[in-house]
Amino acid sequence: MPTLLLDQPVPVYSLTPQGTPGSGLFQLLRPEGQQPSFRSNMLLPHRKDYYHLVFVQRGGSRHWVDMTPYVLKENTFYFSGPGQLQVKEKLAPLWGVSLAFTREFLALQQNAALAQLPLLQNPRNGHELLLTPADVAFVEDTLARLEAEYHRPGQWQQPMLTAYLTVLLTYLSRLYTEQFPSTEPSADQLLVQKFRARIEEGFRERHEVGAYAALLHISAGHLSELVKAQSGKPAIAHIQERLVLEARRLLFHSEQSVKEIAFDLGFADASYFSRFFKRETGLTPAEYRSSSREMYP
Structure with a gap:
């Protein structure tokens, strides 16, 4: 690959x-x-x-x-x-x-x-x-x-x-x-879709729920409750999952260093990014890069 x-x-x-x-x-x-x-x-x-x-x-x-x-x-x-x-x-x-x-x-x-x-x-x-x-x-x-x-x-x-x-x-x-079946979205589900769209646009710059709540003109608490009720996951989890997805993409497809990937994703501290990635995936960035390439040579 x-x-x-x-x-x-x-x-x-x-x-x-x-x-x-x-x-x-x-x-x-x-x-x-x-x-x-x-x-x-x-x-x-x-x-x-x-x-x-x-x-x-x-x-x-x-x-x-x-x-x-x-x-x-x-x-x-x-x-x-x-x-x-x-x-x-x-x-x-x-x-x-x-x-x-x-x-x-x-x-x-x-x-x-x-x-x-x-x-x-x-x-x-x-x-x-x-x-x-x-x-x-x-x-x-x-x-x-x-x-x-x-x-x-x-x-x-x-x-x-x-x-x-x-x-x-x-x-x-x-x-x-x-x-790929799904049900017709409700008004609350549509708002969650807008939240996810905003994450897609700004996940590198915005890592906090409050920043997205401001864009959607609602309180951070209301957004968190709504997202948890509709998706079963806290709002912050959606932000973190998008960051992890992008990190996996770059670890898998590029030879950028962990530090470069961390900065690309808006983390000021590469060591904090590594701890974040391991907390979310169970692997360090280096371990993920090695194991994923062994799985898909």
């Missing part, structure tokens, strides 16, 4: 002109066994600042999203969101369709509703959708229509792209809710 060198930061890839990871706000590519030059960048741990969805028809190898490995299956849909740590193990021929779009694309008025779909919200942190033959037929047909519009510039291109993309993502979101 590839890792980053000691002084090598985790790169973040944006959508850029074709031949590299993408183009503009929205990109559609159809790999047919060829090796796009930009894919060599993916052999080291990296993040993308865009949504990436791939319908794999044939080919592929093992790839990682955070600390979870996926062996790409034929006629299966894979998806990831901005900021997740990813790596490919090797460049293997791939046949399928790749869709990529940015947060800015979703912020456009005609696309705003798409950002709320379960597939993009991804509350269950899933990355693989299994398709039946009927699903495959529907997905292939919709992607073909998307591709035709993508290569047909003109006045109606953007509305048509949005229309077909809405159909595709809505269909896949229905599959998502079937394969």
Whole structure:
């Protein structure tokens, strides 16, 4: 499993002109066994600042999203969101369709509703959708229509792209809710979701419940009670779990020192970070790095 060198930061890839990871706000590519030059960048741990969805028809190898490995299956849909740590193990021929779009694309008025779909919200942190033959037929047909519009510039291109993309993502979101079931959130659960979203935005700078309560315009005590009632865990536990997740990502995928990781996560004292990590995981950072790499060579 590839890792980053000691002084090598985790790169973040944006959508850029074709031949590299993408183009503009929205990109559609159809790999047919060829090796796009930009894919060599993916052999080291990296993040993308865009949504990436791939319908794999044939080919592929093992790839990682955070600390979870996926062996790409034929006629299966894979998806990831901005900021997740990813790596490919090797460049293997791939046949399928790749869709990529940015947060800015979703912020456009005609696309705003798409950002709320379960597939993009991804509350269950899933990355693989299994398709039946009927699903495959529907997905292939919709992607073909998307591709035709993508290569047909003109006045109606953007509305048509949005229309077909809405159909595709809505269909896949229905599959998502079937394969990763959950219940409709209550008002309190929605507030907890907002709390978690704020953690995602600021966990490096904000380690205290009070800081998030201020952002949500409620008291720290009320937020703590609400989060504990809805999730079964104290509010501080959610903050700490997010810090541990990011620490695990960096320990697993990079060669940054423990001190560098501690500072990256907003800890002024590396020794305090090490004690925090061991308290939460039962292992020191060094022990976790060693054991996880032995498990997934």
